[in-house]
Amino acid sequence: MSEVLIKQIEKVYPNGFHAIHGIDVTIADGELLVLVGPSGCGKSTLLRMVAGLETVTRGEIRIGDQRVNELEPAKRNIAMVFQNYALYPHMSCYGNMAYGLRNRRTPKDEIERRVHEAARILEIEHLLERKPRQLSGGQRQRVAMGRAIVREPAAFLFDEPLSNLDAKLRVQMRLEIKRLQRKLGTTSIYVTHDQVEAMTLADRLVVMNEGVADQIGAPLDIYERPRTRFVAGFIGSPAMNFIPCTLAAGGRTARLDGAAELVLEKPIVSASQSRPAVLGVRPEQLGIDPQGTLGLYVELVEPLGAETLLHGKLDGGDTTLTVRIAGTPKVRPEDRLNLRAVPDQLHFFDAENGVRLE
Amino acid sequence: MVENRSWLTVVSHVVLILGVLAMMLPVWIAFVASTHAAEDLMSSRVPLWIGDQFLQNYSAALSSGVKGASSAPLAHMMLNSLIMALSIAIGKIFISILSAYAIVYFRFPLRMTCFWIIFVTLMLPVEVRILPTFQVVANMGLLNSYVGLSLPLIASATATFLFRQFFLTVPDEYLEAARIDGAGPWQFFKDILLPLSRTNIAALFVILFIYGWNQYLWPLLVTTDEHYYTIVMAIQRMVAVPDSEPLWHMIMATAILAMLPPVIVVVSMQKLFVKGLTETEK
Numbered sequence: 163m164s165e166v167l168i169k170q171i172e173k174v175y176p177n178g179f180h181a182i183h184g185i186d187v188t189i190a191d192g193e194l195l196v197l198v199g200p201s202g203c204g205k206s207t208l209l210r211m212v213a214g215l216e217t218v219t220r221g222e223i224r225i226g227d228q229r230v231n232e233l234e235p236a237k238r239n240i241a242m243v244f245q246n247y248a249l250y251p252h253m254s255c256y257g258n259m260a261y262g263l264r265n266r267r268t269p270k271d272e273i274e275r276r277v278h279e280a281a282r283i284l285e286i287e288h289l290l291e292r293k294p295r296q297l298s299g300g301q302r303q304r305v306a307m308g309r310a311i312v313r314e315p316a317a318f319l320f321d322e323p324l325s326n327l328d329a330k331l332r333v334q335m336r337l338e339i340k341r342l343q344r345k346l347g348t349t350s351i352y353v354t355h356d357q358v359e360a361m362t363l364a365d366r367l368v369v370m371n372e373g374v375a376d377q378i379g380a381p382l383d384i385y386e387r388p389r390t391r392f393v394a395g396f397i398g399s400p401a402m403n404f405i406p407c408t409l410a411a412g413g414r415t416a417r418l419d420g421a422a423e424l425v426l427e428k429p430i431v432s433a434s435q436s437r438p439a440v441l442g443v444r445p446e447q448l449g450i451d452p453q454g455t456l457g458l459y460v461e462l463v464e465p466l467g468a469e470t471l472l473h474g475k476l477d478g479g480d481t482t483l484t485v486r487i488a489g490t491p492k493v494r495p496e497d498r499l500n501l502r503a504v505p506d507q508l509h510f511f512d513a514e515n516g517v518r519l520e
Numbered sequence: 521m522v523e524n525r526s527w528l529t530v531v532s533h534v535v536l537i538l539g540v541l542a543m544m545l546p547v548w549i550a551f552v553a554s555t556h557a558a559e560d561l562m563s564s565r566v567p568l569w570i571g572d573q574f575l576q577n578y579s580a581a582l583s584s585g586v587k588g589a590s591s592a593p594l595a596h597m598m599l600n601s602l603i604m605a606l607s608i609a610i611g612k613i614f615i616s617i618l619s620a621y622a623i624v625y626f627r628f629p630l631r632m633t634c635f636w637i638i639f640v641t642l643m644l645p646v647e648v649r650i651l652p653t654f655q656v657v658a659n660m661g662l663l664n665s666y667v668g669l670s671l672p673l674i675a676s677a678t679a680t681f682l683f684r685q686f687f688l689t690v691p692d693e694y695l696e697a698a699r700i701d702g703a704g705p706w707q708f709f710k711d712i713l714l715p716l717s718r719t720n721i722a723a724l725f726v727i728l729f730i731y732g733w734n735q736y737l738w739p740l741l742v743t744t745d746e747h748y749y750t751i752v753m754a755i756q757r758m759v760a761v762p763d764s765e766p767l768w769h770m771i772m773a774t775a776i777l778a779m780l781p782p783v784i785v786v787v788s789m790q791k792l793f794v795k796g797l798t799e800t801e802k
Contacts, residue, residue, distance in 0.1 A: 213696075214699075214700075234699070235699045235700045236701065236703075240700070241700065242700050244693045244697060245693075248696065250694065250697070250698075250711075252715040252718075261698075261701050261703075261711070262700070262701035262702055265701055265702035265707065266702055309697075309701075
């Protein structure tokens with residue numbers, strides 16, 4: 163049990179590519195931290211630096227009380243679950259799980275005990291003698307986690323462990339990972355590009371974009387108060403709608419591109435004078451309302467049963483909007499609707515650098 | 521595309537059977553000839569059915585050798601060939617798997633240069649460099665020895681290249697998982713890479729064993745002592761006997777015997793061999 167400290171970490175590859183631009187985050191003992199971001203944002207690089215598979219260019223990583231920058235992966239007291247599981251194909255599941263312990267010269271009966279204990283927790287005891295290729299995807303996933311558990315490490319590192327599974331199994335394993343992590347209480351870092359996975363698993367979330375941690379915080383805080391336009395668009399599904407607008411001086415009203423005007427409940431105090439901005443409003447914060455000020459020309463209707471997604475264009479502009487409505491409203495393509503946004507759920511971002519305006 | 525037409529099946533089978541016959545007929549004639557007495561083969565008609573001298577011919581060939589050609593018994597020459605072929609096959613695999621491992625998994629200065637130097641030697645088969653190689657071997661005093669027979673043929677760019685290609689297809693995650701599992705370079709090689717290369721090693725072993733067994737020119741050059749003659753050389757020496765008729769029944773018996781070990785190796789390792797050449801799933 164121990165905390166993981168990531169201090170001012172930077173990564174520059176030999177070819178000059180600057181992958182990570184100084185990230186600071188502390189993962190508390192027993193916490194599950196999720197690194198989320200689009201591909202190429204540096205989240206896997208960061209994880210691999212913690213694992214010791216990539217060198218650290220600048221900054222410091224501490225696991226427990228120990229600086230681990232220069233330590234071999236095996237000496238860092240971590241365990242990693244890989245995207246493709248990386249189970250040794252010629253070894254049985256038992257052999258796969260025991261291999262790390264054998265290399266550490268753990269006594270045989272201790273290995274036996276730990277492997278069976280892990281297998282019992284993961285319910286794979288009957289599979290121990292099989293080879294990985296004889297297992298299904300979900301079973302391989304369990305064996306890969308078993309391999310991590312038996313080491314009783316200070317931290318688990320998960321590198322997109324669920325992306326090779328089909329959708330149904332993914333949801334199931336997601337719950338299981340969460341349950342297991344709670345039960346074992348091991349500090350964990352989890353990398354994913356799937357924001358649903360990130361939201362459901364994380365104690366805290368790091369949203370990464372081009373090597374920078376755009377926002378670090380609890381999932382719901384990030385959902386409710388995204389710090390940048392990038393975070394706002396990345397977290398939440400379907401993605402947030404963005405509408406170019408102009409904030410009036412004093413920040414009490416916003417004039418949208420489509421000529422509609424919104425009166426704000428919470429004035430944007432930083433808008434001392436009129437300025438261009440971007441309004442962000444989530445699809446689920448829009449509702450059909452005959453008195454609404456936003457006109458929508460419906461182009462596509464996606465009924466999902468419990469809810470319906472409407473896609474269309476905002477009146478008087480080219481801005482596309484997605485609206486999420488509970489149930490199955492009687493709306494057809496080419497209809498014209500009036501919408502109303504939940505007033506305290508409007509987000510404004512700087513038109514230039516995308517930073518949240520308050 | 522799978523076609524299911526009866527005439528196509530018939531045609532393809534006829535072609536295949538003709539191919540087999542063309543391949544097998546010379547072997548059959550050699551075998552038949554090796555079971556007849558010498559005089560039978562001097563007559564104009566070539567016998568097509570097994571004679572009655574099988575045991576006499578083979579036991580004479582194996583135990584006492586062929587008069588006039590070389591007096592070494594074939595059994596001893598087969599042993600020589602076996603030693604040479606095994607040393608070449610095992611030595612080549614050993615050296616090339618290690619060099620491929622170094623080239624693929626280690627970052628050292630001039631790594632690619634090393635690879636290209638090894639690769640370029642593909643253009644220099646034994647026959648091209650035979651004189652300088654002979655000079656070196658002679659200076660080292662290795663003429664007429666098993667080391668001299670096998671050592672110069674052991675370095676192999678082909679096998680290094682094949683192992684390199686195979687190692688490049690092994691996912692990096694295995695190495696990373698092994699590093700996290702605390703395996704050093706040697707352990708990773710021994711515990712992970714070697715078992716994964718099993719089928720490739722088998723396929724290469726078959727090819728290299730036959731290559732070593734069939735060596736002709738090199739053993740001819742470095743051996744003058746009949747104690748080190750190999751069986752492939754012996755066949756030629758038997759045909760080229762001065763001042764007498766070649767003993768065809770003995771020559772054919774030798775040829776059949778020389779054919780046997782490669783056949784045994786291929787048949788016994790066939791399953792692994794095919795897997796090694798075709799398997800892509802790791």
